[in-house]
Amino acid sequence: MTEQLNLPAPQGDPVAGPAIAMRGLGKRFGDVVAVKGIDLDVPRGAFFGLVGPNGAGKTTTLSMATGLLRPDSGRVLVLGHDVWSDPVAAKQLIGILPDGLRTFDRLTGLQLIVYAGLLHGLSREVAQARADELLKALGLTDAQGKLVVDYSAGMTKKVTLATALIHAPRVLVLDEPFEAVDPVSAATIRGILTDVVAAGGTVVLSSHVMDLVERICSHVAVISDGLVLAQGTVDEVRSGSSLEERFVDLVGGSTEVEGLAWLRTSSD
Numbered sequence: 655m656t657e658q659l660n661l662p663a664p665q666g667d668p669v670a671g672p673a674i675a676m677r678g679l680g681k682r683f684g685d686v687v688a689v690k691g692i693d694l695d696v697p698r699g700a701f702f703g704l705v706g707p708n709g710a711g712k713t714t715t716l717s718m719a720t721g722l723l724r725p726d727s728g729r730v731l732v733l734g735h736d737v738w739s740d741p742v743a744a745k746q747l748i749g750i751l752p753d754g755l756r757t758f759d760r761l762t763g764l765q766l767i768v769y770a771g772l773l774h775g776l777s778r779e780v781a782q783a784r785a786d787e788l789l790k791a792l793g794l795t796d797a798q799g800k801l802v803v804d805y806s807a808g809m810t811k812k813v814t815l816a817t818a819l820i821h822a823p824r825v826l827v828l829d830e831p832f833e834a835v836d837p838v839s840a841a842t843i844r845g846i847l848t849d850v851v852a853a854g855g856t857v858v859l860s861s862h863v864m865d866l867v868e869r870i871c872s873h874v875a876v877i878s879d880g881l882v883l884a885q886g887t888v889d890e891v892r893s894g895s896s897l898e899e900r901f902v903d904l905v906g907g908s909t910e911v912e913g914l915a916w917l918r919t920s921s922d
């Protein structure tokens with residue numbers, strides 16, 4: 655059961671509220687409190703970047719926001735639908751690219767994308783036609799008959815992205831969509847996501863690449879140690895600096911390397 659916390663209620667308005675509203679989200683794994691009470695509004699139509707150091711809680715937060723991981727506390731509304739009490743409606747509205755979750759990798763790339771379309775209620779004909787277009791756009795046509803288990807990391811990322819897109823969701827939640835992807839494919843993916851936002855959709859992505867977030871996102875949240883340190887438009891958050899400088903200011907830590915003297919000595 656998710657505990658109801660005494661926090662401002664999210665706007666449950668499916669027409670005018672935020673695309674995603676998270677309130678008091680918390681998650682503990684044994685002794686580790688991965689997420690400590692996250693309140694985050696993703697505005698409708700935003701291209702939203704979630705950034706934070708390794709282990710900050712990004713994947714845990716996105717997994718809870720998309721119904722893949724049950725929170726210990728808090729709630730999440732997607733376009734006004736509670737992800738946990740109204741999961742069918744919420745999940746029909748979102749496309750998810752999870753990080754590191756096993757997929758049905760004994761299917762071919764084509765089968766996996768068509769299967770995702772069928773699960774979302776598309777007819778076989780529409781699912782097949784959209785799968786062909788997605789495979790072509792993502793440069794996977796030649797590999798469409800190969801088992802996904804035999805795909806490279808970047809190919810797996812792209813085929814999983816295709817499964818997130820096939821039902822034309824109004825909200826896309828993508829955990830590190832550019833990781834392991836080659837520059838040409840990355841440009842294609844940026845183009846697809848920009849088109850989704852231009853058509854009124856909402857995209858949330860996590861990334862470690864500050865330049866990319868600064869370039870393509872309208873909004874950003876910085877999280878560290880399971881808490882939101884800053885959120886707003888990219889201009890508001892970077893407040894005159896580069897996003898990378900602001901990130902280092904907010905998150906702290908030194909970029910100076912101490913020790914490792916042995917690594918700088920030749921071993922021959």
Ligand SMILES: Nc1ncnc2c1ncn2[C@@H]1O[C@H](COP(=O)(O)OP(=O)(O)OP(=O)(O)O)[C@@H](O)[C@H]1O
Binds near residue numbers: 707710
């Ligand atoms: N299934 C799990 N079991 C135990 N601990 C976990 C589990 N998943 C995450 N954690 C811990 O929760 C914390 C947050 O992890 P999470 O994967 O959400 O971070 P992240 O911000 O996505 O990191 P990265 O940028 O490295 O991908 C870390 O301390 C991690 O070790």
